[in-house]
Amino acid sequence: MIPLSSIERTAEALMAKAAIEIPDDYLAGLRRCAETEEGALSAFVIKAMLDNYEAAKADRRAMCGDTGVPRWYVKIGNEAAIEGGPVALEAALRRATAKATAEIPLRPNRVHPLWRTDHNNNVGIGAPEIEYAFDPEGDWIDLITVHKGGLFGSDYRMLFPGDGIEGIRRFYLDTLLAFGKRGLACQPAIVGIGLGGSKDTSMVLGKQASCLRVVGSRHPDPKIAALEEELKDLGNRIGMGAMGFVGNSLVVACHIEVGYCHTGGMPMSVHMFCLASRRACARVHADGRAEFRTDPLWFTDYRRRATVEWKVPAEAAAE
Amino acid sequence: MMSALKTIRLDLPASTEDLEKLELGTVLYVNGRLFTAREGAYKRAIEEGVGMPASPEALGRANFHCSPAASRNADGSYRVGAVSATASFRFARWLEGWFELSGCNIIIGKGGMAPETYRRLFVPAKAVYLTTVGYGTGALLGRGIRRVAAVYWREELGLAQAVWALDVADFGPLLVESDLRGESLFARENAKIASGLERVYAGTRPATLSRYGESDDKTKELIG
Structure with missing residues (x-):
């Protein structure tokens, strides 16, 4: 049974990581751009962004003031059992989003589309979005947060x-x-x-x-x-x-x-x-342990399967 | 490749003489007071006829298109984290008369405005447009904020749309996008890029089903 407290604690940590730390893979890609960029103005901007990531990490401050629209991707292993079930999981992710908004702080971006009502916590109708995927093996749950512009x-x-x-x-x-x-x-x-x-x-x-x-x-x-x-x-x-x-x-x-x-x-x-490619992910195991990593591992052979039945990966990957 | 761009420091409020020295593409760091105002504040000040929430002395004369990532402490003080500008072109519709009403001569934002807006509204008001860079140097700009002088219309508009009067130091980098003559750095760069587009578009074809409002003129500005 995956403890709900571990899920919520991990989700809060992920909100901060996503907002503050640029992922290594994007950073490496942008550094390659810095090396090859031939336009003086564009090169200046890229250099300023590389400085900005350093400032964000040093100050534990969000790298971008915008915050985007924070959301969740959740992948659930086939054997996973979540304390309180999926309703408790969703409540934990909404709580973590609201808490992180005040504590980091993040910009409260989410408003009602017509009345512009702002709860000042990035939570509202349909917000944050929570999207689900499943994995044929495992008793863990993967939490991924993305704050895309x-x-x-x-x-x-x-x-x-x-x-x-x-x-x-x-x-x-x-x-x-x-x-x-x-x-x-x-x-x-x-x-x-x-x-x-x-x-x-x-x-x-x-x-x-x-x-x-x-x-x-x-x-x-x-x-x-x-x-x-x-x-x-x-x-x-x-x-x-x-x-x-x-x-x-x-x-x-x-x-x-x-x-x-x-x-x-x-x-x-x-x-x-964008330049603030805010994403962070972690796997929460049945014993409550959280493992943070860079790669969401969202697209797997199972996710991309084309056959009626799921078979072993080697066969399934053929088509 | 890096080449040194001209960099200057500017104290706010800036005089017309100060602004005359600004050239397109110059890097700027500013010191002094500025205030945030975006669609919520414009609607309230202009459409609802409320006017400005405070005098130019209290707000400063630089309008920042931004809402900070900030939270309000229990004692009523504020914690400001990162600040980034939001795209300015959406606010052109409220700029008629804005410079007169607000006393501003600088707008700081994201992406500039249409050249026509500069000519028609900025030039007569002796105002310039400074763009933030990145976009999203939120942490660097956040570092430049030394004090929240006041927050106006927080209850009416919420934290994101409220008018924040901010005291800043070494606030930047910013780039001069439009000067006192209404010339635009973005327009200049767009024109340079347009010349090579035909070659890039070789090996493409228009969609079988076109859409209303579609134009095939790639030099056409989509903003404004």
């Missing part, structure tokens, strides 16, 4: 099979250009692309591709991995760097996730995880 850098479009790769490139460039100008997307960014699924899952896949895969990861399908590389290079050839200034570092990494879609369509979404 909430306004710019994402778009959705229904493409069709006839649009092909050329249509994918066009929509990708259009989105990068639209939100890259003036740096609205706060690039250099981890660009996530969702291809397929239904309209809503296309958005969900793309967002998860940007927020839940580490810089340096590759899609297991070699052709998709090659497309990730191609699109990353294409984005960096726009000629735009940080803040939309002349440069060559718009894309730190490009991740694509796919899902089966309607036979007549090819829905596509694009998402940009």
Whole structure:
């Protein structure tokens, strides 16, 4: 039985880690940008951001004032038992979100869409979002928090099979250009692309591709991995760097996730995880122990399975 | 690659003579008092006709498009963590008459405003636009905040939309985005990038199903 107190304590620690500490994989990616950036203004901005991460860690202060829209991804091992059940889990995550907002402090960003009511704690109707996944093995629970910026850098479009790769490139460039100008997307960014699924899952896949895969990861399908590389290079050839200034570092990494879609369509979404790529994760074991790590390990062979029944990974990965 | 950008320190409130010295792309660190105001404050001050919550002497003459990550202590004091600007273009609709009402001659924000807004509203008011960098140097800017002088309209608007009067020191880095002539650094950079776009778009095709409001002119500004 996973103790609820461990879940809540870990969730509070994750909120602070996500807000204050830039993940190592993104940091390494941005340092590569700093080395190769040719635009003077863009290079200045990247250097300022690297200084900013140091200031955040030294002061234990949020790296960005925006806070984004804090949310949770939860993966539950098949054998896991949570003290109090899923309702207690959700209450613990909402409490941790509210407490961290006051204590770190974070900006209370969440308001009612019409009445603009602000509870000053980032909790409200549907907030924070909690998304679930399962794993065929394990008695643990993985907690992942992501505080992605909430306004710019994402778009959705229904493409069709006839649009092909050329249509994918066009929509990708259009989105990068639209939100890259003036740096609205706060690039250099981890660009996530969702291809397929239904309209809503296309958005969900793309967002998860940007927020839940580490810089340096590759899609297991070699052709998709090659497309990730191609699109990353294409984005960096726009000629735009940080803040939309002349440069060559718009894309730190490009991740694509796919899902089966309607036979007549090819829905596509694009998402940009920004200079404050706030994500933190930990596994809470049945004995209450928490193990913090960088990689959310969200996309597994099981998560990407294509068959009716789940078989051993070697067989399941074939299709 | 790094090249040294011109860097200067500016005391607030700034005189027109001070602002005349600012060139596009100059790095700035500011000292003195500034205040936050964004959509909530604009609506209240202008649309609801309430006017400013305090005098320019109390608020300062630099309007920061921001709401800080801050919390209120039990004794009524405030703890400010990080501060980052929010995208300014959304606030253009409230700027008509704003400089006169508020006494501001500096706007600090994210991403600048449309060149037309500078020409029409900033230039006559002898005002400049300074952009934060990153975006999201929240920790560096947070370090620059030395004191919360006052918080206005907290109960009416909530912490995020309230008007925060802040005393700052070495607050930056900021970049000069628009000068007293209404020239824009972003517009200049956009124009440079536009020249190479045709080549980047080779090997792409427009979507089979287009959308209302779509334009294929990649030099077109989407803000404004």
